[in-house]
Amino acid sequence: MNRSLIFVIIALLVAGAALFWKFEADEGSPGWQGYAEADYVKVGPTQQGTLVSLSVGRGDEVKEGQPLFAQDDAQDKAAVDQARQQLAQVKAQVANLQAGGKDTEIRQAEANLADAVATRDRSQADLQRAETLLKSGNTTFQNIDQLRATATSAVARVSVAEAALAQVKAPMGRPGEIEAERAAVSAAEAALAQAQWRFDQRHVAAPVSGRVADTLALPGETMAAGAPVVSLLPPANIFVRFFVPEPDLARLHRGDQVRIGCDNCAAGITGTISFVAPQPQYTPPIIYSDTTRAKLVYLIEARPPPDQATLLKPGQPVDVHPMNEAPGRAAAP
Numbered sequence: 001m002n003r004s005l006i007f008v009i010i011a012l013l014v015a016g017a018a019l020f021w022k023f024e025a026d027e028g029s030p031g032w033q034g035y036a037e038a039d040y041v042k043v044g045p046t047q048q049g050t051l052v053s054l055s056v057g058r059g060d061e062v063k064e065g066q067p068l069f070a071q072d073d074a075q076d077k078a079a080v081d082q083a084r085q086q087l088a089q090v091k092a093q094v095a096n097l098q099a100g101g102k103d104t105e106i107r108q109a110e111a112n113l114a115d116a117v118a119t120r121d122r123s124q125a126d127l128q129r130a131e132t133l134l135k136s137g138n139t140t141f142q143n144i145d146q147l148r149a150t151a152t153s154a155v156a157r158v159s160v161a162e163a164a165l166a167q168v169k170a171p172m173g174r175p176g177e178i179e180a181e182r183a184a185v186s187a188a189e190a191a192l193a194q195a196q197w198r199f200d201q202r203h204v205a206a207p208v209s210g211r212v213a214d215t216l217a218l219p220g221e222t223m224a225a226g227a228p229v230v231s232l233l234p235p236a237n238i239f240v241r242f243f244v245p246e247p248d249l250a251r252l253h254r255g256d257q258v259r260i261g262c263d264n265c266a267a268g269i270t271g272t273i274s275f276v277a278p279q280p281q282y283t284p285p286i287i288y289s290d291t292t293r294a295k296l297v298y299l300i301e302a303r304p305p306p307d308q309a310t311l312l313k314p315g316q317p318v319d320v321h322p323m324n325e326a327p328g329r330a331a332a333p
Helices: 002-027 074-098 103-135 141-169 175-201
Strands: 031-038 041-043 049-054 067-071 203-205 210-215 230-233 238-245 257-261 270-276 297-303 317-322
Touching (some): 103 141, 238 270, 238 317
Antiparallel strands (some): 031 317, 049 067, 067 203, 238 297, 257 317, 270 297
């Protein structure tokens, strides 16, 4: 009776082993266990200030450039107005130095020049007539000399009037003064640009498109420079981390494609291996030998395309399989 019972037990064990072997064969090649992970983009102000508005909430989808939050900008707006007025002032100073005399002064100088030209022309005409009369003996050499002196003086007065008109029309400032004021204009423009930048930084927009993973502050709080206010999750920043035993490590390389599966996930999710750890992530106390080195586990990261990455949630367990093998039950690391 005992011998028969032993035979029955042995038969049941053999049958169980055969079923287990068949089940494992039908399951296909084992995969590797891992989880979805993400690199969050935490957006904060560049300057300390009071948060006055928050334009998004958790779970919102935002586009690049969409407003996220704003700080109190009253002081920065006043700084922009002051810098703009200072720029206008130095520009006016440059224009004043570059400008000539008043319109009335220019018109007076032009009239003086016209009078000098008329006097010169009359003097030269008188001289020419006297020289003609001298040939017929109707004038004297003394008169000719007097007329020549008058004509020469008239020519000189024309030159003086021309110089006076040019002086009135010329810039009032010296070249060095004008150059210094131009440098002041450049400095004022830089100050305005800096003030405008500080003002613009009070209104923060999304640097990338993605989902709002979390909001970390509320209006009324005083935020330090760099303190995160909104945490964004761009689809391209979602990836998968999985762990591969040492015997399987040689089969996987950076750039290889893998299949990614999870509970109730859509089929066809793939990823590209972007990182292979150069050393084991954790090593149990073992003696290095051919029978124990399989306990070494390496971390590998794979990134799905952005349109597929949105199907995964950070922290979600996943199974990863090579592209050239049928998916099966993931083996524990």
